[in-house]
Each structure stands twice: as C-alpha cells, then as structure tokens.
Amino acid sequence: MKMLLVNGEEKLYIDANDRGLAYGDGLFETIEINLSRPVYWEQHINRLNHGCDILGIACPDEPLLLQECLQLALGINKGIVKIIITRGSAGRGYRPAHDSKISRILSLHEWPDIPENYYLKGIRLYACETPVSINTKLAGIKTLCRLDQVLAQSEWNENDYAEGLMLDANKLVIEGTKTNIFIVRGGQLKTPLLNHAGIKGIMRDIVIAAADYLDMPVIETEITCTDLEEADEIFVCNSIIKIWPVNAYRDQQYVIGDITRNIMFRIDQIQ
Amino acid sequence: MKMLLVNGEEKLYIDANDRGLAYGDGLFETIEINLSRPVYWEQHINRLNHGCDILGIACPDEPLLLQECLQLALGINKGIVKIIITRGSAGRGYRPAHDSKISRILSLHEWPDIPENYYLKGIRLYACETPVSINTKLAGIKTLCRLDQVLAQSEWNENDYAEGLMLDANKLVIEGTKTNIFIVRGGQLKTPLLNHAGIKGIMRDIVIAAADYLDMPVIETEITCTDLEEADEIFVCNSIIKIWPVNAYRDQQYVIGDITRNIMFRIDQIQ
Numbered sequence: 001m002k003m004l005l006v007n008g009e010e011k012l013y014i015d016a017n018d019r020g021l022a023y024g025d026g027l028f029e030t031i032e033i034n035l036s037r038p039v040y041w042e043q044h045i046n047r048l049n050h051g052c053d054i055l056g057i058a059c060p061d062e063p064l065l066l067q068e069c070l071q072l073a074l075g076i077n078k079g080i081v082k083i084i085i086t087r088g089s090a091g092r093g094y095r096p097a098h099d100s101k102i103s104r105i106l107s108l109h110e111w112p113d114i115p116e117n118y119y120l121k122g123i124r125l126y127a128c129e130t131p132v133s134i135n136t137k138l139a140g141i142k143t144l145c146r147l148d149q150v151l152a153q154s155e156w157n158e159n160d161y162a163e164g165l166m167l168d169a170n171k172l173v174i175e176g177t178k179t180n181i182f183i184v185r186g187g188q189l190k191t192p193l194l195n196h197a198g199i200k201g202i203m204r205d206i207v208i209a210a211a212d213y214l215d216m217p218v219i220e221t222e223i224t225c226t227d228l229e230e231a232d233e234i235f236v237c238n239s240i241i242k243i244w245p246v247n248a249y250r251d252q253q254y255v256i257g258d259i260t261r262n263i264m265f266r267i268d269q270i271q
Numbered sequence: 272m273k274m275l276l277v278n279g280e281e282k283l284y285i286d287a288n289d290r291g292l293a294y295g296d297g298l299f300e301t302i303e304i305n306l307s308r309p310v311y312w313e314q315h316i317n318r319l320n321h322g323c324d325i326l327g328i329a330c331p332d333e334p335l336l337l338q339e340c341l342q343l344a345l346g347i348n349k350g351i352v353k354i355i356i357t358r359g360s361a362g363r364g365y366r367p368a369h370d371s372k373i374s375r376i377l378s379l380h381e382w383p384d385i386p387e388n389y390y391l392k393g394i395r396l397y398a399c400e401t402p403v404s405i406n407t408k409l410a411g412i413k414t415l416c417r418l419d420q421v422l423a424q425s426e427w428n429e430n431d432y433a434e435g436l437m438l439d440a441n442k443l444v445i446e447g448t449k450t451n452i453f454i455v456r457g458g459q460l461k462t463p464l465l466n467h468a469g470i471k472g473i474m475r476d477i478v479i480a481a482a483d484y485l486d487m488p489v490i491e492t493e494i495t496c497t498d499l500e501e502a503d504e505i506f507v508c509n510s511i512i513k514i515w516p517v518n519a520y521r522d523q524q525y526v527i528g529d530i531t532r533n534i535m536f537r538i539d540q541i542q
Contacts, residue, residue, distance in 0.1 A: 004287050004288075006287055011287065012286065012287055012288075013284035013285060013286060013287055014284060014285060014287045014292065015283065015284060016275050016277055016282065016283055016284055016285045016376055016378070017275075017283075017378070018292065019421075020292045021285065021289065021291045021292045021355070021357075021376075021415065022299070022355070022415065022417075023295075023415065023416075023417040023418060023420070023421050024294075024295035024415055024416045024417060024418050025417075025418060025421050028293075055418070055421075055422065056422075056425060084292070084293070086292075087421075092383075093424070093449065094417060094420040094421045094423075094424045094448060094449060095421075095424040095425065095429060096421060096424075096425050105287055105292075107287070107288070112363075129408075130408050131406055131407060131408060132406075133404040133405060133406040133409070134404060134405035134406070134439075134440050135402055135403075135404040135405070135419065135440070136402060136440055137400075137401050137402060137419075137422060138404070138418060138419070138422075143418055144292065144293065144294065144295055144416075144418075145294075145295045145415075145416035145417075145418050146293075146294040146295060146296075146365060146416075147294060147295050147296060147326070147409060147414055147415075147416050148406065148408075148409070149294070149365040150290075150294050150296050150326075150358075150365045150366075150367060151326065151327075151408060151409075152365075153364070153365045153366040153367075154327060154366065154367050158366060168405075169405050169406070169407055169467060177365060178364065178365060196440060
C-alpha cells in the first residue's frame with residue numbers, strides 16, 4: 001500500500017531539480033487517516049500554513065489539499081497520509097525565484113503496528129547523542145531538513161527502545177526523535193519551550209489544551225536533564241501515536257501517574 | 272544546458288520516496304568543470320566520503336562518480352557538475368534501513384556570470400539575520416539540509432550585495448551563505464573554527480594550505496563581530512568563485528590588502 005499524488009497526478013517520481021531534494025526547501029505533515037478521513041486536519045493545515053509563512057512559500061489552498069488527501073484516503077480504514085510541500089524547481093543556487101511553482105506531494109502509508117504495552121506499561125526512552133540543531137528562525141516548524149532525527153534514530157536498535165530523547169548543544173531537553181515530551185513534577189506539567197530548537201507537534205498543542213481544560217496548565221520552559229531525573233511522570237506524544245508514558249530513561253524508573261492517565265483519557269475522549 | 276544522470280541513467284526524475292527529499296538525508300558537491308575536466312576532484316571526493324562516513328551512507332566508488340562526471344562534462348568548456356548522494360528510498364520513518372540502495376544524482380549546470388569587479392574592487396557583504404544552525408554532529412559537512420542558506424539569501428536583492436554573512440545563535444561569525452570567510456588583523460590570517468556550525472569548503476582548505484606555503488599560517492578560531500569591525504582585510508571564498516575580497520560590511524569599509532592579494536595570486540598559480 002503506497003499511493004502517490006504529485007501535483008495532483010498519480011506519479012511515482014518528482015523532478016530531480018526539486019528544491020525539496022536539493023536544499024530541504026519545504027515542509028511536511030504526517031496525518032492520521034481514520035475511516036477514510038484525516039484526523040486533526042485543521043491543526044495540520046494551520047501548522048503547514050505557519051511553516052510556509054516562515055519559509056516564504058505560497059501554501060497550496062486548503063480545499064485542494066483536502067480533496068487530494070481524501071482521494072488517497074478513500075476506502076482506507078486506518079492509515080497515514082503524508083503531505084510534502086516544496087518550493088519547486090525554480091531559482092539559481094540557494095536563492096529562491098520569485099515565481100516558484102510550489103510542489104505538493106501526497107502519499108499514503110500503512111498504519112504502524114504499535115504494541116499495546118507502550119500505552120499500558122509505558123516505554124523505555126533512549127538517550128540520543130545526536131543533538132537537535134539550534135536555529136531560532138526554523139524552531140517550531142516541520143521542515144524537510146530532518147537529518148538530526150535520522151542520525152538520532154540510527155543510534156539505537158528499534159526493538160530496545162520505542163523512542164529516543166534529544167538534547168540541544170546546551171544540553172537542554174528538546175524533544176523525542178518523533179515526539180514532544182512532557183514532564184510532571186509536584187503536580188506541575190512542563191514541556192520544553194521550543195523557541196530555539198525542535199518541532200511543535202500537533203499533539204503537543206492538543207495536550208496543552210487538554211491540560212488547560214483539566215485545570216493543570218502546562219508551563220512551557222527550559223527543561224534540564226536534572227528536571228528529567230527529578231520528574232514524577234514523563235510522557236511523549238505525537239499525532240499518530242498519541243501519548244506514550246515513559247517508564248525508564250537512563251538509570252531512572254518512572255511510574256505512569258495520575259496526571260499522565262488523566263491527559264491520556266481526555267485525549268481519547270476528544271478525538 | 273542541463274543534463275542529468277540518476278543512478279547512471281539519463282533521467283529528469285527521481286523516486287518521490289527518496290529520503291533526500293523526505294529528510295534532507297544526503298550530501299552534495301558543486302564542482303567546477305574546466306575544459307571538460309573536474310577541478311579539485313580529489314578534494315571534493317574526500318569531503319563527500321567524509322560526509323558519508325558521518326551520515327553512515329556507503330559512498331559510491333570514486334571511479335564510478337568520475338566516469339559519470341566526465342560523461343556530463345564531455346565537450347563542456349566551462350561549467351558546473353553537481354553530485355547529490357542520498358540514502359535512497361528504503362527505511363520506515365526517520366530510521367534508515369540497513370540495506371539502503373544509495374541514490375546518486377549528477378547534473379550539469381551553466382557557469383555563473385561573475386562580474387570582474389568582484390575580483391578587482393571587492394564585494395559588499397550583506398549582514399544576514401538568518402542564523403546558521405548549531406549542530407556539532409553535522410558541522411563541517413555539506414548535507415542536503417540547507418534551509419538556513421536559502422532563507423539567508425532571500426533576505427537581500429542579488430544586485431545589491433554579492434554575498435551575505437551569517438552568524439550563529441551566539442552571534443559568532445560562521446560563514447557566507449555560499450562561501451567561507453577569512454579576516455586579516457595585524458598581518459594575522461584567521462577563519463572561523465566551524466566545529467559546531469557551518470560547512471568546511473574545499474577552497475577554505477586550499478586557502479589554508481596556500482597561506483601555510485606563504486608562511487602566514489591561518490588560525491582557526493572563534494571570530495566575533497568585533498573582530499570583523501577591527502579587521503584590516505576580509506575575503507570570502509568557494510571552489511567556484513575562488514576568492515572575493517570584501518570592501519564593505521555594515522558601516523565599515525575595507526581595502527584589498529597585500530595578504531588578500533598574495534593569497535589570490537597563489538591560488539591562481541596552483542590551479
């Protein structure tokens with residue numbers, strides 16, 4: 001199962017001069033398909049538009065993207081649609097052309113096989129050595145420049161750890177390789193600020209909103225390795241896996257506490 | 272004039288699932304062609320191999336790359352061959368597959384039209400706001416993740432400045448958008464260390480070797496904006512343009528001094 005729409009046409013190929021390949025000059029979204037329909041569509045489109053604003057790319061219209069997403073999702077019970085937007089092929093060297101014809105590449109992927117125990121008993125979190133790049137201009141958005149995550153995931157064997165944690169060059173906690181992280185200490189929820197590194201995930205916003213609803217507002221702040229060591233609960237999240245409690249990181253063991261359970265229950269309810 | 276070889280075949284397209292597009296998971300080299308032959312070939316191949324080592328990519332054999340480069344360069348008086356190497360299409364999410372089939376994309380491009388005055392009278396250097404990403408693991412190598420440079424070049428009009436200077440988040444001087452930078456102060460040559468950010472250019476190494484030969488060893492060190500202000504001479508370099516003296520940056524004017532002239536003359540001689 002793998003279908004592709006390149007600028008609306010069923011194709012398996014893209015222009016070898018595309019700036020997405022040449023420079024990582026674009027963005028992407030990975031969207032859950034449930035019963036042929038995209039989940040958290042509005043949130044994904046909002047982030048895509050925000051990223052396009054920062055890169056100076058004219059984002060394709062939402063109705064067009066939705067139509068193509070639904071075309072791929074038709075008859076799919078459970079799956080993933082990935083949307084890639086690039087600045088297209090025009091321009092000389094790094095300098096973008098003013099008249100770039102934006103490329104959009106939508107692809108359908110299989111729903112991953114996630115062990116139930118990741119939700120019931122939590123996951124072990126690997127300590128990645130590969131740092132997250134620091135760049136205040138690109139922080140928060142989901143660009144095609146993802147070598148940090150590729151190298152981080154190649155550090156460990158997939159069967160040993162469900163996810164890996166990444167720090168920046170200043171040893172601040174930033175994110176998982178494909179998730180955002182939240183910690184609980186003394187009843188207080190915290191998550192990294194992500195103003196200089198990292199990706200602001202769809203599920204990160206949804207967890208923050210859910211915590212607000214439950215009267216446990218999340219503090220977005222700098223988080224150190226000591227904060228992790230002293231945490232009562234830790235969980236990671238993204239829009240595909242939702243929430244995985246963390247039961248181990250380095251030498252430390254963690255319980256799946258009440259706050260993690262409450263957030264998980266709330267997220268299940270609102271979906 | 273634009274010819275392409277994708278894995279040895281004349282094609283205009285690449286697999287839309289290529290990890291070079293998806294994640295910037297690859298490297299590139301931009302190589303001068305002079306009288307049908309690549310210039311500084313060994314240096315480019317060495318950097319490519321070094322980059323492949325860091326990314327854990329099996330670099331295609333040098334004789335194969337040379338054969339394909341010569342195929343594109345045949346009958347070309349002056350031009351550029353770009354080599355892109357990616358990890359190919361295999362793998363699930365960020366995690367690379369162990370059996371990835373590496374992609375190689377070679378393309379022929381026109382030689383740029385460079386005004387003579389850039390060499391004779393120097394260039395104005397724009398002060399970019401876009402920072403260079405800080406990442407100790409990726410520093411030095413020329414990966415496909417080049418959004419920093421794309422955004423930096425889109426900050427100014429090409430006709431107003433020949434190049435732009437980029438700092439990191441700590442306001443240290445790192446590099447030009449497509450060049451490395453050298454400064455002279457009190458007869459002493461210096462260039463940024465590039466151990467946490469930036470690309471180590473072919474010409475940067477060649478300038479360092481030329482300076483050694485001329486008994487003016489280059490100090491690789493941290494360079495601040497104050498160092499730039501107090502510099503006697505500044506020049507930028509890459510393997511296509513060779514060396515451009517800088518005559519203006521922010522409110523400061525600079526002369527094209529003896530050391531810059533000596534290095535330029537030496538580089539001309541050894542090519």
